[in-house]
Amino acid sequence: MAAADGVLPHVPESRAAVPTTSSRPRPAQSRRQAAGTKRKYQASSEAPPAKRRSETSFLPAKKTAAKETPRTFKGKAQKTFSPKRSSAGASDGNQERKPGIKTSSLFKNNPEIPQLHRPVVKQVQEKVFTSDAFQALDLHPHLISTINTVLKMSSMTSVQKQSIPVLLEGRDALVRSQTGSGKTLAYCIPVVQSLQAMKSKIQRGDGPYALILVPTRELALQSFDTVQKLLKPFTWIVPGVLMGGEKRKSEKARLRKGINILISTPGRLVDHIKSTKNIHFRRIQWLILDEADRILDLGFEKDITVILNAINAECQERQNVLLSATLTEGVTWLADISLHDPVSISVLDESHDQSNPKSKAIPEASLPQASDELDSFAIPASLEQYVTVVPSKLRLVSLAGFILQKCKFERDQKMIIFFSSCELVDFHYNLFLQTLLSGSGALAPGALPCASTRLKFLRLHGDLEQEERTAVFQEFSRSKTGVLLCTGTWVPSLVWEDPTCRGATKPVRHNY
Structure with a gap:
C-alpha cells in the first residue's frame, strides 16, 4: 500500500503533462532527449530554458482551471472577468485625461487671440473716373468711335488722363496706379494710335512692332481681347498671343505668318526665343511690361533678363512702359534696367487728378522709392x-x-x-x-x-x-x-x- 501510495500521485502528473505536446515520446527517447539537452547546455555553459519548465509545470493547472470554470460557473464566467477589463479601460481613460489639460470642443475653451501690432498705413481713396472725354485727345476718329461704341467708354480714368498724352509724345513711363483703374487702355490706345499713323503701312510679315509682357495667361487673353477690339477699324494690324497651355506648333505657325502686336507671358516667349527660328525683334517700337510687380512675384526675373537681352541685340531704340499697382524694390530694379529717362506717373491722391502730366515729369534719378508703399495704399472704391x-x-x-x-x-x-x-x-x-x-437647411426668418x-x-x-x-x-x-x-x-x-x-x-x- 505504501508503494501504491507512492505511485498513485505520480501517474496523474505524467498524464496531465501529455496534452502539452503533439505526440507522446517513448521513455527511452525522452531520456535520450533529456540527456542531449543537458549535454548541450553544459557545453555552452548556459542553464536550460526556464520557459519550457514553466510550460510543463503551470500550463496543466491553467488548462484544467479553464476547463473546470465553464463547467462549474457556466453563466458567470464573463461576469467574473469583465470587471478586470472594464477597470483596465477606466484606468487607460484616466491616464488619457491628465490633470491640467483641457480638451476643448469647437466653440469652447478657445485660445486667446493675440493682438497684432502692425504699422499704421494710410488708405488713399483714389478717384477712378474723370470728367474728361477721349475726344479731347489727338486720336484717330475711328479709334475714338471704337472706344465709345465697342468698349462703351466715354470718359477717361485718372491714369489714362495722365498716361496717354505722355506716351503719345514718345516718352518712357513708369505708371503706378491701383488695380482696376484702366491701365490696360492707358497703353493700348497710344500703341494703336502710333502704329496706324505710320507712313509706311504695316505688313503682317514685318513681325512684331509692339511687345506686351503680362504675368498670367488670363491677363494675356484679356489684353488680347482689348487690343482686338481697338483694332477693328485697322484690319491690317494683326495682334497675337503666346502663352502656356497652347500647342507650340500652332504658335510657331502664327509667328511664321506674322504678328504685329505680340502679347505673351515671359516663360512662353523665352521658350520661343530659344527654339523658334522665325521670331525676331528687328522692328520693335514698343516694349510694355504690364503688372510688373506680379511678374517679379511669380519668379520671372531671369526670363525678363533673357527677353531684354534678345531685344537689345536687334533693336536699341524703342519706347518702354512699365506698369504696376505697387512699387517694390524689384519694380525699381526693373525700371532701372528697362526704362530710359522715364516719366513717373503715380495716381495716389486728388491732386494728381488735377495736375498736368507734363509738369509731373520726373527724371529717373528721382523715382519714388519702394519704402513709400508702406506709407499709403489705394484700392478701388467698389472693393x-x-x-x-x-x-x-x-x-x-x-x-x-x-x-x-x-x-x-x-x-x-x-x-x-x-x-x-x-x-x-x-x-x-x-x-x-x-x-x-x-439646400437641406431651412432659410432663416x-x-x-x-x-x-x-x-x-x-x-x-x-x-x-x-x-x-x-x-x-x-x-x-x-x-x-x-x-x-x-x-x-x-x-x-x-x-x-x-x-x-x-x-x-x-x-x-x-x-x-
Missing part, C-alpha cells in the same frame, strides 16, 4: 476687404458663415477667396458644393426666398486645363454674383480691370 483673426479650428466655420452672410442673403455680391495651394482650393470647392449648396440661387462657386488655379481656366474666368467676369476660390495674387487684376465688373458689383476679398 471691400475683410480681415478676421480667428483660432485655427474656427477658420472653416467662420469662412462658411461669412460666405452665407454676404452672398446668400445679400444682393449682388461677388467674392474672391485666396488660398495658398491648389489642393486647398479643390478641398474647399468640393466641401462647399456638398454643404452650402445642399426674413431671408430672401430665392437666396439659394444666388450662391455659386467657381475655382481657378494652375492645375486646371487652359480651356477650363478660360471658361471659369469668362463666366466669373460676366456674372454679377458668385464666389471664386483661387490661388495667387493676380486674380484681382483679371477681374477688376474688366469694365463690366466695375461699379456693377462689389467684389469682396477675404484674407483666409
